[in-house]
Amino acid sequence: xxxxxxxxxxxxxxxxxxxxxxxxxxxxxxLRLARNPDDANDxxxxxILRAYRYFDQFASGTNCRAWMLTILYNIFRNxxxxxxxxxxxxxxxxxxxEIEAHSRAADQSRINPEALLLNRTAGRRIELALNxxxxxxxxxxxLVDVQELNYQEVATVLNAPLGTIKxxxxxxxxxxxKALCRLDQARGKTGT
Amino acid sequence: xxxREYISEYxxxxxxxxxxxxxxxxxxxHVAGCPICRAQLIEERALKAMVRQGAAIVKAPADLKSRIxxxxxxxxxxxxxxxxxxxxxxxxxVRALGSRISEPLxxxxxxxxxxxxxxxxxxxxxxxxxxxxxxxxxxxFELAIDRFKQFQHEFVPNVPAEAYxxxxxxxxxxxxxxxxxxxxxxxxxxxxxxxLARSYRSANLPDDLFDFMQAGYMIAGGRVDRLxxxxxxxxxxxxxxxxxxxxxxxxxxxxxxxIGAVNWLGLRSFYEYKGYSICLSFYPTGHFISILIxxxxxxxxxxxxxxxxxxxxxx
Ligand SMILES: [Zn+2]
Numbered sequence: 168x169x170x171x172x173x174x175x176x177x178x179x180x181x182x183x184x185x186x187x188x189x190x191x192x193x194x195x196x197x198l199r200l201a202r203n204p205d206d207a208n209d210x211x212x213x214x215i216l217r218a219y220r221y222f223d224q225f226a227s228g229t230n231c232r233a234w235m236l237t238i239l240y241n242i243f244r245n246x247x248x249x250x251x252x253x254x255x256x257x258x259x260x261x262x263x264x265e266i267e268a269h270s271r272a273a274d275q276s277r278i279n280p281e282a283l284l285l286n287r288t289a290g291r292r293i294e295l296a297l298n299x300x301x302x303x304x305x306x307x308x309x310l311v312d313v314q315e316l317n318y319q320e321v322a323t324v325l326n327a328p329l330g331t332i333k334x335x336x337x338x339x340x341x342x343x344x345k346a347l348c349r350l351d352q353a354r355g356k357t358g359t
Numbered sequence: 360x361x362x363r364e365y366i367s368e369y370x371x372x373x374x375x376x377x378x379x380x381x382x383x384x385x386x387x388x389h390v391a392g393c394p395i396c397r398a399q400l401i402e403e404r405a406l407k408a409m410v411r412q413g414a415a416i417v418k419a420p421a422d423l424k425s426r427i428x429x430x431x432x433x434x435x436x437x438x439x440x441x442x443x444x445x446x447x448x449x450x451x452x453v454r455a456l457g458s459r460i461s462e463p464l465x466x467x468x469x470x471x472x473x474x475x476x477x478x479x480x481x482x483x484x485x486x487x488x489x490x491x492x493x494x495x496x497x498x499x500f501e502l503a504i505d506r507f508k509q510f511q512h513e514f515v516p517n518v519p520a521e522a523y524x525x526x527x528x529x530x531x532x533x534x535x536x537x538x539x540x541x542x543x544x545x546x547x548x549x550x551x552x553x554x555l556a557r558s559y560r561s562a563n564l565p566d567d568l569f570d571f572m573q574a575g576y577m578i579a580g581g582r583v584d585r586l587x588x589x590x591x592x593x594x595x596x597x598x599x600x601x602x603x604x605x606x607x608x609x610x611x612x613x614x615x616x617x618i619g620a621v622n623w624l625g626l627r628s629f630y631e632y633k634g635y636s637i638c639l640s641f642y643p644t645g646h647f648i649s650i651l652i653x654x655x656x657x658x659x660x661x662x663x664x665x666x667x668x669x670x671x672x673x674x
Contacts, residue, residue, distance in 0.1 A: 194419035208423050293413025312410040318377050337371035
């Protein structure tokens with residue numbers, strides 16, 4: 168009844184063609200959410216299987232990656248919600264504290280040349296700033312900038328109104344800038 | 360547009376290509392005449408590129424890929440199994456995710472799922488087709504038929520659509536949390552969304568929602584209304600390839616199950632009535648009844664209701 172016409176093999180082939188190319192995107196997001204490889208593997212597998220089961224509901228021509236990430240987030244939210252998972256920097260105040268902590272760490276890295284070198288790499292700097300963002304801002308930025316979803320797709324994935332996404336992206340970037348400045352200031356003090 | 364407005368309202372959308380044509384033209388014009396904002400825009404795009412590099416996509420490990428392909432093969436094999444086997448599987452809790460995610464789920468326990476499946480199996484195995492005995496007119500069923508006909512050509516939801524459904528067909532409803540694709544409303548999120556279930560509850564009605572996705576039906580809309588005597592009533596329209604199911608839920612302390620049911624499933628009874636298939640349910644508290652009405656065969660409705668069982672009232 169729900170199946171589009173075609174054999175099971177056709178369905179599998181279509182899934183391999185349309186959905187499987189997004190496996191890495193799903194895995195990366197799972198890794199970021201689950202924060203350990205074992206859970207990320209399970210979360211990824213669950214997402215793919217569920218996407219396969221509901222593949223008939225995917226409207227072809229729309230963004231398959233966004234659709235799969237929506238499933239991933241739904242699984243994650245449902246499975247994780249009642250767990251006592253610590254969220255890094257949930258509020259702007261906590262964000263400030265987090266950034267201060269990173270800045271201090273950068274100060275201390277003066278005595279550790281290796282850490283200093285690491286902190287100077289651009290990727291590490293961005294990562295520190297991103298990780299200090301409240302989760303909702305970080306997720307919105309990553310979905311827009313890394314996964315290249317449009318705002319409407321991000322709204323769907325994160326289950327939030329479009330207006331909320333717009334402001335999260337805008338505020339998220341402002342917070343990123345602030346974080347990067349603070350990190351640079353701290354590093355400036357170390358004389359590099 | 361001044362600089363402050365550009366930066367707070369337009370900059371991000373401008374860099375992301377998300378502005379509507381008019382807004383985009385205004386933003387372009389501002390930037391063309393304002394070197395400061397032009398620099399901001401360039402910087403915003405640079406920041407995007409930095410985020411893209413700093414949080415790059417990681418390749419899934421090879422062993423995970425082969426594990427997933429194996430699981431897909433297995434799913435293909437199982438898809439060939441008869442529907443009863445699939446139903447039992449469907450009712451069973453989804454395999455727990457990793458240790459940290461596994462514990463706090465509220466899915467129906469396996470034993471209960473098996474019991475429901477067994478009950479359905481028994482019910483279906485012993486069909487009691489006394490539909491020759493015509494049922495005397497039932498006012499509630501007449502109401503259901505009337506609404507079903509009306510909703511065929513006109514259904515105006517008055518609960519905001521984005522509140523309960525998204526592009527992926529995820530339904531935000533207060534159904535058993537057996538399937539994460541069907542996002543379950545949660546009190547913890549209560550400030551975030553006002554979903555269909557919550558709309559019904561706020562009208563003092565049970566959140567009478569069915570998860571018919573497995574059966575190929577999606578929630579097409581919800582409506583809270585009043586009957587002629589002022590009682591609130593919730594209508595939910597489910598649409599699928601095979602047609603429509605309409606649900607009606609309202610307070611009705613005098614209703615008793617009419618004689619002549621084709622079958623029973625816990626607190627639900629199923630009827631063939633004037634060419635329609637009807638599922639009548641009594642909510643255990645508050646004298647609310649739920650009527651599902653459709654044109655599809657009653658046995659099909661039974662299967663789909665069993666698979667969708669929202670609040671466990673067929674237990
Ligand atoms: Zn300007």
